[in-house]
Structures are given as structure tokens and as C-alpha cells.
Amino acid sequence: MNRIEKVFKELKRKNKKAFIPYIMAGDPSLERTRDTVLILEKCGADIVELGVPFTDPLADGPTIQRAAERALNAGVTLRRVMAFVKELRTDSAIPILLMTYYNPVFKYGEKEFVNDAVQAGVDGVIIPDLPPDEAGGLLRLSHPAGFATIFLLAPTSTEDRIRKVGRASRGYIYYVSMTGITGSRLSLDDSFSESVRAIRRTTGKPVAVGFGVSTPEEARVVAEVSDGVIVGSAIVKRLHDSPENLESFILDLRRAISPE
């Protein structure tokens, strides 16, 4: 069992839901990212999704596109993010997933990527443009190493794809709340709850919901039907526009997702 799976098992025991914030590594600098991860940990985040910037983030909306541009301008690369996590491990034990696109991983070399990531203390990876159909090599390397592989499902996913993604995922399943890109508007209707329930039933794995969760109220509703809530664009935006309000926003989200 990898560390991500342990997080969900422990939360389930306590009847709680996971709070999973996303931030872009190196936006605007890795020093600031270090401080932010420590704040997230202190405020009760369960897992951190750490974005690795890529020039062509086709699953991302404008907020995260711009964050990636800022990080790239600061010279942040996959290699530097690995070194960053390794250093961070002296101060923080929070489970960390890298979220990036496939080409940087392909260029790095899948084998070297998994080896270096495990060495650095990274717990797993999310690659939104890599469906499990094309991930055979990465899965064979990751699973024996206890490296989590999080795949995505969407409202358009068929029964067959739900099973396929369920088999390939280790850690949790990332359910994309709507057909769209990160930071779009959330729509929490009956079919949304039904989809999450169906995925949990079919795969037997924890389901965390992301893309478009932007307020504590939305997070509360999403937490009621799922195992975890991912908040990305709303945090990235605050971190850029008004970093002084970050801590209270994170605490509000935390409280909304699993009240004490």
C-alpha cells in the first residue's frame, strides 16, 4: 500500500474526507512554493498536488496556464522540482503528487523519472494527457516501487473506461467534475453525485473530485458525495493576487471539507 492509499484508509476510518490542494511549483519561485507547502500542511491539507510547468498545458484553463508561464520564466523544470521535493523532505512529510504532462516525463525517461521521484520522496504522479491506454510502461515501473498513479475520469467516460481507469489507478481516481478544463464552472447536479457513486461502486477505489471547485461551499457539497476534494485554480489565483489571504482561505476550505 502506498502513502496515498494509506491517507484515504486512515481518513475513512475517521469518517473524514481528503483535502487536496494544487499549486504550481515555482510560481513565482521555488522558495515561495516551499513556504506555501508548509502552510498547506500546517492548515491540514492531506495531500499536495504539485504542478510541474509545461509550455502547452492543454487541460488547463487560463489561471493555471499563466501560473505555468510564470514558473517557466523562473527556470523551473521537472528536474528542479525533483530536487526541490528532496530538499523539502527535511521539513515536511506531507504526501506529494506531481502533476504534469506526458512529454516532460517521456523526455526525462519513464524509468529515470520513477526512480528519481521515489528517491526524492515524491509519492506519485498525475498526467492529465496520458490515458491508461498509453501508460503500460509507466504502470509496470510505478506499481512495484509503491509509486501512486492517479488517472482521470470525466462525465463522458463510458463503463468500459471506468473499469480501465480503475484498474490502472493506485491512490485515488481523479474525477473531473465537468467536461472542460481546470478552473471552469462547477455544476453540482444529481447526475454528478450519481457518477461519483457509480465510479466508487465500479472501481472500489477512493474518488477525489477536481476541476472547478472554487469556494468552501462548493467544497462542502463535493465532499458529501466523494472521498476527497481537489482545489487548484482558486488557490493558484489567490496565491498570485492576494497571498496574504491564503491561510484563511485554506482553513475555510479545510473546515468545509471535513468539519471537526
Added chain:
Amino acid sequence: MPETLMPALAELEVIYREARADREFQERLTQLQRTYIGRPTPLYFAERLTESLGGAKIYLKREDLAHTGAHKINNAIGQALLAKRMGKKRLIAETGAGQHGVATATGAALVGLECEIYMGSEDIQRQALNVFRMKLLGATVSEVSVGSKTLKDAINEALRDWTTNVRTTHYVMGTVFGPHPFPMMVRDFQSVIGKETRRQILDAEGRLPDYLVACVGGGSNAMGLFYAFLNDDVKMIGVEAGGKGIDSGKHAARFAGGSLGVFQGTKSYLLQDEDGNVLGTHSVSAGLDYASIGPEHPYLRDMGRVQYTYATDDEALSAFEHLSRMEGITPALESAHAIAETLKRAPRLPGDSIIVINLSGRGDKDVQQVARLKGIEL
């Protein structure tokens, strides 16, 4: 590719295979090719150009005479019919030079669908004429001002739109790129170019040509010409955009300067840095200004079937003028790259050898930009 699109891609493949085997669909497509696009396009013997070079006989496959002025219409009409068959309400597409945007807007008007075209802000500036044409055809043109503001960013934005509106929208990929089944499907729709050329050159010369030459951005006009000749003893040359020269780093020559990568749903050669980020490209022609290349091209190159080279901006510009003066035909700046390669190669070949160039588009759209580059105010 994002998970959201995977079911749509699977559906597209099924529907495309059905349509390919459906006689009614094929008859409708053939009829539109003949009565709407104006096919077959002529194969023209460029006599004065041939004389001026003193070598091989040069033929031009006149895709510039196809409706809307470029080969892009062959694919756009095919995909518009498919979208209609799938019950979609809306077409979206990316465009670089604007030719694929115009072709898609035309296809949308023809079958009665809404249309939105994504175009980089840099390309909007250098292809203003085509922007207006798209609007005239009833399409919305959305400016993409992120990243390098050119074709690759327009594709990202079109993919984001498709991810959001996949239930109602068909994405008309304009070249032999992107996730399966697009490279296969676009190749099939464009292969009419090579099929006609084969027949026409046999009529004109009683034999197959020695060389086929085509420019390669994503690679659809080249694939369209080459495909019917792959099993013949015919040499083939793809010409990439050399921009300001390979050493300058300002080019779009993926074979000369790129390495294997995975980008926008395709594993192919890619201009990228050592961290896997995609590099900016440069070409005087917006349609060749792209960081990757359709996946069948590296396959043909690695098996030694097709040779790839490049022409620089300056070479393309002088070919643009040379063909205009010699033949009264102004080629698109993209196609001018294929002409430029021929200008170098033809004089070295014997007078009884034959070259066929795919003149993939007409140059009207480029006239303003060429004037600007020459410092002439219109």
C-alpha cells in the same frame, strides 16, 4: 489526450470506418469533390519554369485551384460530412495560415453547422485577409494570445474547446496530426491528390514521375500526394521550413533540429528543449510554423522511403517571386518551399526526368505580407 476526449475519439473512429465503407457517403463526397471543390485539379506542365532551370521537366499539381484556394478543403469537406453524420451541431478548428480555417468555415456553411476557428494572434496579423474571409463565411474567429501565439497554441485552445463542448462539437483537425484516428482520416481525405496525379501523369507522359516534392508543416498535402505512390519507384521529398537557418534556432525543421516527443496526442519528432518543453518556431509561412510533424512522416523517413530537407525564408520568398514571373502563378508561401527545393534540384537532373510539385495553395493570402517584408506599402 485528456480522458474527457477518449470516448469521442473512439466514437469518431467507429463512425469514420462506417462512413468509409458506406457507398452513399462516398458518392456524396465524390460528388462534392467534383461539383463543389472543382476536382480533379489540373496537373500542369510548367514549361517556362522548366526551361529557366534547364533540367528536369516540372509539373505542378494545382491544388491552388481547388475551391477556397488550397488542398485543405479536401479534408474539411470530408470531416464536415462526418460531423453531420454524427449529429454534431458545431465545428471547431485551428488554423495557422488561415487556409484550414477558411476551408472549415466553408464546410460548416455547406452542411449548415456553427463554426468557430482558433488562430494565434501573430497569425491573425500576418493573414488578415483569411481572417476576414472566415468571418464572411459565418465563422467566429477566436484569437489565441497565449504561448507562442501561433498554430500550436491554436491547437491547444481548440482542444480545450473540444474538451468542454465535446458532446455537441466536432473538432476538424486540419492536418495528419493529433490523436488517432485523425492522422489516418486526414490522410485518406487528402489522398485524392495523389490518386489524381498518378492518373494524370500517366496520361501526360505515359510513365510515373521520378520525384514528388511537397512542403511539410503538419504534413497533409505531402501525405496526400505521396500516399498513392508509396509502392512505386518514385522518389519523394518533403520540404520543411528552414526559417532563418537551422543554426539560428529560428526555424520549424523538425527533422533537422528536433527529437522524439509526445505532443497534442501524437508521438513524433518535436522541437523541444532538454526538459521536454516545446520550443518556439519560426517560418515566414504561418502554415509551416509548427513544432511537430504528422507521425507517418517519421515512419516514412526512418524506413528510407521519403527524404526530408528544408528551405529557408529567403529561398521561399525568391521562389514565390520566381514562379509568379515564370508561370503567372503565385504560390502560397508554404508551397513556395517546395518550389524552392525544386529550383535547387531540377537543374542537376537530366532533361528526361520528371518532377511533380504539389502546389498546395495559392499565394493571394500572402501578397500583403510579402509586400510588408519588402518594405512596400500598399
